[in-house]
Amino acid sequence: xxxxLSGLEPTARPPRPSALSNALTFGxxxxxxxRHVPEQxxxxxxxxxxxxxxxxxxxxxxxxGSTGDYLQFFLPGILVQTVAFNAVxxxxxxxxDLGKGLFxxxxxxxxxxxxxxxxxxxxxxxxxxxxxxxxxxxxxxLGYRPEAGLPGVIAAFALLLTIGFGIGWVFIVLGLLIRTPxxxxxxxxxxxxxxxxxxxxxxxxxxxxxxxxxxVAVNPVSLMTTAMRGLMAGTASLSQIALALIxxxxxxxxxxxxxLRLYQRR
Numbered sequence: 054x055x056x057x058l059s060g061l062e063p064t065a066r067p068p069r070p071s072a073l074s075n076a077l078t079f080g081x082x083x084x085x086x087x088r089h090v091p092e093q094x095x096x097x098x099x100x101x102x103x104x105x106x107x108x109x110x111x112x113x114x115x116x117x118g119s120t121g122d123y124l125q126f127f128l129p130g131i132l133v134q135t136v137a138f139n140a141v142x143x144x145x146x147x148x149x150d151l152g153k154g155l156f157x158x159x160x161x162x163x164x165x166x167x168x169x170x171x172x173x174x175x176x177x178x179x180x181x182x183x184x185x186x187x188x189x190x191x192x193x194x195l196g197y198r199p200e201a202g203l204p205g206v207i208a209a210f211a212l213l214l215t216i217g218f219g220i221g222w223v224f225i226v227l228g229l230l231i232r233t234p235x236x237x238x239x240x241x242x243x244x245x246x247x248x249x250x251x252x253x254x255x256x257x258x259x260x261x262x263x264x265x266x267x268x269v270a271v272n273p274v275s276l277m278t279t280a281m282r283g284l285m286a287g288t289a290s291l292s293q294i295a296l297a298l299i300x301x302x303x304x305x306x307x308x309x310x311x312x313l314r315l316y317q318r319r
Contacts, residue, residue, distance in 0.1 A: 072165035079172035087179060097180055101135040101188045108255065109195065116256055121196045128192045129281035130254030132185055133274060136217040137249055139180045141241035143173045143221045147228030148237045166313055173225060181217045185210060201287030209284040212297060216277050219301025222308035229315040254278050273300035
């Protein structure tokens, strides 16, 4: 029995994949999800499209005097709103995978512990880019003109992806804590609606009650929207951009380690 084995030459064990290689593999898994489950693109496309058209044509004239003027004000804000709402899907997808036992299998593999979450982040980036591109395209058709031109749009989308990255950790944590995707979605939107709508996305806060105006002034969504408007108009200051980045940076710093601990304790 040993004769056949004696002719085999020993070979070195292949090196373990790096953290980057693990992350790219799970990122590709997220890309494949879009191809195999194309129906998830329906909500991704229709929701921002309806919000943009509804608010522009129903409220634009009353709030800004004309739909064109309101669109210039509103479009950067609806980009922030869309990214915040899309981030909920990270928690829902994670909850779905956990329910199927996929992450238990991932945890047993000799891979970088955070690699499975890289796929969720790549999925987020794709959703944000698709939805943001659709909104911008519709806005350009309706008459929106970014005064800063292409450089301003690129800078604004870079900020937008950073915002989405930070907010996404909130819903990844929820996905680890809550068992059902439906509950993740319900709780996520329950948290998001007051924060998003009590901001300067739709209207300027001057006509709001004093207590609400004080909240809007420090609301991270308002700070993000102000920076987005400034970048696309070419008037953004470093302080506006820095204020917009505070929440995403703090959320990432606090919740990324918490995500790993919760994942390892499951």
